[in-house]
Amino acid sequence: GAVVSQHPSWVICKSGTSVKIECRSLDFQATTMFWYRQFPKQSLMLMATSNEGSKATYEQGVEKDKFLINHASLTLSTLTVTSAHPEDSSFYICSARREGRRFFGPGTRLTVL
Amino acid sequence: AQSVTQLGSHVSVSEGALVLLRCNYSSSVPPYLFWYVQYPNQGLQLLLKYTTGATLVKGINGFEAEFKKSETSFHLTKPSAHMSDAAEYFCAVSDGEKLTFGTGTRLTIIP
Numbered sequence: 776g777a778v779v780s781q782h783p784s785w786v787i788c789k790s791g792t793s794v795k796i797e798c799r800s801l802d803f804q805a806t807t808m809f810w811y812r813q814f815p816k817q818s819l820m821l822m823a824t825s826n827e828g829s830k831a832t833y834e835q836g837v838e839k840d841k842f843l844i845n846h847a848s849l850t851l852s853t854l855t856v857t858s859a860h861p862e863d864s865s866f867y868i869c870s871a872r873r874e875g876r877r878f879f880g881p882g883t884r885l886t887v888l
Numbered sequence: 889a890q891s892v893t894q895l896g897s898h899v900s901v902s903e904g905a906l907v908l909l910r911c912n913y914s915s916s917v918p919p920y921l922f923w924y925v926q927y928p929n930q931g932l933q934l935l936l937k938y939t940t941g942a943t944l945v946k947g948i949n950g951f952e953a954e955f956k957k958s959e960t961s962f963h964l965t966k967p968s969a970h971m972s973d974a975a976e977y978f979c980a981v982s983d984g985e986k987l988t989f990g991t992g993t994r995l996t997i998i999p
Contacts, residue, residue, distance in 0.1 A: 779931060809987075816897065819978070819989040868931070870987075877987065879924075879931035 777803050779871050781880035788859055789888055795855045796883045798869030804849035805871035810842075813866040813882075825852045859887040890915040890981045894990035902998045907951075907966040909993050911979030914960060920982040921962040923953055926992075927975045935977075938962065949973070971997050 778801040788794050798808055806827045811819040823844050824832045831844035843855040852871075856863055868882045895910040913919055920939050924932040936947025943955040949972075953964045962979060974997045979990040 784929070811989075816991065818892075818991045821986065821988075870932075876934070879933075881929055881931045 777801075777871070777873050777876075777878040779869065779878045779880040781867075781869055781883050783883060784881065785884040785886075787886045787888065790860050791858055793855055793857045794859055794885060795853055796867055796869075796885075798852045798854070798871070798880050800850045800871045800873070800878070803871075803873045805852075805873060806849060807872045808846060808852040809870040809872070809877070810844060810852075810854050811868040811870065813868060819868060822854075856885065859885070861887045863887050890919065890983055890986075890988050892979050892981050892988055892990035894977075894979050894993050896993055897991065898994045898996065900996040900998055901969045903971055904968050907964070907969045907973065907995065909964040909977050909979075909995065911953075911962045911964065911990060912960050913962060913979070913981045915981055915983065917983050920984065921953075921955060922980040922982065922987070923947065923951070923962075923964050924978045924980060924989075925975045926978065932978060935964070969995075969997050971999065973997055 780799045782797045808825045810822045813819045822837045825844045825846040827846045833839045846852040864887045866882050869880045870877045891914050893912045922937045923935040925935050926932045936945045938945045938955045946952045951966045976992050978992045
């Protein structure tokens, strides 16, 4: 089956720094990728939809200048959390769409000190 | 607008017993319904989905779910639990574009 990877799997950073998370579709090309955030004991919340070669579409309430998304190729999308703060600590999950099906990465746990 | 409610954030069953994970949804359009499973340190995997047609859907690993429109439910069942079923399970609804998840149910299997 299709595989989606994320790197890193976990990251700890200091408040005020920026963190980049990569999402790769390993064996297929994905024109559309999705970024989710999951807080403890809560549901996965869609943050943005990333389309290759165009600007990402952000969900209401998600700051596009804080969560920068780049989808420069058909196999890679990146999420950069800029000027991270402790409240940004969460589990970030990406998903890639292939032939109508969604494939999910294993997630990246971000802890901001 | 669409939403999903999963009753019970934790469910424990004995090995060999029936597994029942509850999911209710709301949707303004005919829904597509999904169950995903997440094992530790892995991505979500699709267990089964309902789009149209037969309301009883069979998935992988012996799981099945029944779409009941009158009850707006899509409960997940398995006749006999196995230790390998221990995981987090997510119910989700889609309007064809956006996928909305429930809060998840952690299933524990008691030996």
